[in-house]
Amino acid sequence: MSAMDEIGVAGETSxxxxxxxxxxxxxxxxxxxxxDEYEVxxxxxxxxxxxxxxxxxxxxxxxxLGLMHAEMSAERGRGIELMRALVDQVRFVSKPESGTVVxxxxxxxxxxxxxxxxx
Numbered sequence: 020m021s022a023m024d025e026i027g028v029a030g031e032t033s034x035x036x037x038x039x040x041x042x043x044x045x046x047x048x049x050x051x052x053x054x055d056e057y058e059v060x061x062x063x064x065x066x067x068x069x070x071x072x073x074x075x076x077x078x079x080x081x082x083x084l085g086l087m088h089a090e091m092s093a094e095r096g097r098g099i100e101l102m103r104a105l106v107d108q109v110r111f112v113s114k115p116e117s118g119t120v121v122x123x124x125x126x127x128x129x130x131x132x133x134x135x136x137x138x
Contacts, residue, residue, distance in 0.1 A: 022061065027133020028068070035105040036068055036125055042098040043072045043121045051076045055118075063127060072121040078113040 023033040040059070047057045057074035102109045108124040 029128040039105040070123040
């Protein structure tokens with residue numbers, strides 16, 4: 020995730036965020052319909068990173084997401100668990116026929132000498 024690297028987010032934190040974002044975007048692609056679009060927004064301040072993945076799909080019942088545990092050997096179905104393990108907070112807001120917002124939040128640390136520490 021080069022934007023995170025550019026501002027100096029510590030390596031492991033940047034990697035965790037990148038994997039969680041990849042999982043969220045993969046879910047959009049796997050579960051969206053023809054013509055559905057999505058956008059990603061990123062907001063980083065001196066303590067937190069918040070990423071929103073907003074799609075225009077048909078929505079779904081988000082209340083039951085990730086409550087079941089996938090088998091470790093499963094090739095599918097572990098994305099939400101993985102997102103929850105990698106970031107501090109995962110939120111889903113989904114409205115039928117209005118799309119879904121996935122919000123990933125994580126505390127960030129910056130490397131010494133980074134752009135963020137100099138600001």
